[in-house]
Amino acid sequence: MLEKLFSLGYSKTFAERYYQLWGERAVKIAEAMEKPLPRCFRVNTLRIEIPKLTKLLNKKGFQFKRVPWAREGFCLTREPFSITSTPEYLSGLLYIQESSSMYPPVALEPQPGEIVADMAAAPGGKTSYLAQLMKNKGVIYAFDVGEERLKEMRLNLSRLGVTNTIVFHKSSLYLSELGIEFDKILLDAPCTGSGTIHKNPERKTNRTLDDVKFCQNLQMKLIKVALENLKKGGILVYSTCSLEPEENEFIIQWVLDNFKVELLPLRYGEPALVKPFGIKLSEEIAKARRFYPDKHSTSGFFVAKIKKLE
Ligand code: SAM
Numbered sequence: 602m603l604e605k606l607f608s609l610g611y612s613k614t615f616a617e618r619y620y621q622l623w624g625e626r627a628v629k630i631a632e633a634m635e636k637p638l639p640r641c642f643r644v645n646t647l648r649i650e651i652p653k654l655t656k657l658l659n660k661k662g663f664q665f666k667r668v669p670w671a672r673e674g675f676c677l678t679r680e681p682f683s684i685t686s687t688p689e690y691l692s693g694l695l696y697i698q699e700s701s702s703m704y705p706p707v708a709l710e711p712q713p714g715e716i717v718a719d720m721a722a723a724p725g726g727k728t729s730y731l732a733q734l735m736k737n738k739g740v741i742y743a744f745d746v747g748e749e750r751l752k753e754m755r756l757n758l759s760r761l762g763v764t765n766t767i768v769f770h771k772s773s774l775y776l777s778e779l780g781i782e783f784d785k786i787l788l789d790a791p792c793t794g795s796g797t798i799h800k801n802p803e804r805k806t807n808r809t810l811d812d813v814k815f816c817q818n819l820q821m822k823l824i825k826v827a828l829e830n831l832k833k834g835g836i837l838v839y840s841t842c843s844l845e846p847e848e849n850e851f852i853i854q855w856v857l858d859n860f861k862v863e864l865l866p867l868r869y870g871e872p873a874l875v876k877p878f879g880i881k882l883s884e885e886i887a888k889a890r891r892f893y894p895d896k897h898s899t900s901g902f903f904v905a906k907i908k909k910l911e
Contacts, residue, residue: 606631610805615795621878622846626895630844633894634798634901641668641676641700642684647733647762649694657689670869671703673733676898693760698726701892701899705789705840706730708867708906713738715784718830720773720823723750725757727789732763741766742781744773774826782832790820792843796901799894817847821855828860828909836865837907842900846877849903853889854882861911864888867904871896 605628606616619627642665644651651673658665662681668674677684684690685697706727711717713736722728723745731741743766745751751770758766773788793808793816794801820841827837841848850873856862870890875882889905 602628609635610802612806614810615805615808618878619844622874629895630893630901631798633898636799638699638799638894638900639676639678639898640680640684641674641698641703642695643671643698643703643730643733644673644675645694645696645729645733645761646673647737648692654689654694657694658684658687661687668700668703671700671707673730674698674700674703676700691760693762696726696729696757696761698730699900701842701897701902702726703730704869704890704892704902704904705787705838706734708904709785709787709836709838711735711739711785715739716781717741718773718776718781718783718786718827719743720776720786720788720827721745721791722768722789723747723754725754725763727787728754728766729758729761729763731787732758732761732765735765737763737765739765742769742776742779742783743767744769744771744776746770746772774822776826776830779830781830782835783830784832784835786827786831786835786837787840788823788827788837789840790816790823790848792816792820792841792848793845794842795844796842796894796903799900813845813847816843817852820848820852824852824856828856828862828907831909833909833911835909837909838904839907840902840904842902844901846874849891849905850874850877850882850886850889853886853905853907856907857883857885861909863908863910865906865908867906870902870904873903873905
């Protein structure tokens with residue numbers, strides 16, 4: 602069992618951790634992560650209605666099925682040539698997006714006219730979905746520190762026709778400098794990315810427990826800033842593409858222990874882990890959700906929806 606994980610290239614530390622977390626299923630998860638993910642896209646309803654675009658693509662021979670948790674999301678089942686070379690892609694009628702990444706904006710449910718922060722935004726996949734759900738009305742304050750990723754983000758936002766977003770090349774640890782109480786905040790946190798091995802196989806070997814600790818530390822700082830800048834009754838969605846409980850369930854447990862908040866239920870995905878590594882967490886944590894490559898054909902992904910009570 603552990604040998605199988607070693608043969609797939611996992612270090613002893615991570616193979617043992619994954620076996621502790623999922624038992625035999627750890628191999629299924631790891632094997633699923635060796636296969637490429639289906640290519641998925643989001644219809645950009647800022648530019649076109651869903652049936653109009655699906656018809657245009659069908660005519661060219663593309664076939665796809667719906668993403669269950671995202672009205673605008675589809676995954677290709679037939680791609681006669683690269684969808685990125687179509688005029689539909691080039692003119693911003695669609696955005697290529699992994700299906701689990703579509704869930705955080707849907708879970709946040711931003712409304713037209715609201716004031717929203719996206720605390721780790723580049724290259725803008727989720728920001729542009731937020732803008733779409735807000736019908737370009739209201740304001741999104743989008744932060745990131747990655748210069749190259751921000752360049753890509755500006756191109757994406759312009760191609761997609763997003764006009765309600767202000768992009769800051771700045772750490773969102775300084776969010777309070779804006780002096781705004783946000784209606785909603787998305788924190789798609791920087792993480793070890795251990796759920797994205799299919800795209801980044803080197804992560805099997807080059808990530809250590811120190812990296813997990815480093816990310817956890819930053820995530821705690823960022824989520825604290827998020828809660829401090831949210832209005833009372835406001836909603837925070839926290840997500841990562843990490844498999845590690847330290848970056849997911851343990852962060853949410855820390856929030857439940859230190860802030861006046863309520864965890865809100867989410868419909869899709871599997872319940873988050875309530876006893877990772879045998880450590881008993883609050884039963885509430887099961888309301889947060891995990892997506893798994895072996896079950897959902899997605900990256901390993903985590904989403905939690907938090908309401909600020911006071
Ligand atoms: N939400 C993006 C999307 O859907 O396209 C992906 C975001 S990625 C998971 C995490 C991002 O966090 C990276 O772009 C990284 O540059 C950014 N980041 C890291 N530290 C940050 C900080 N202190 N403030 C803002 N962004 C940060």
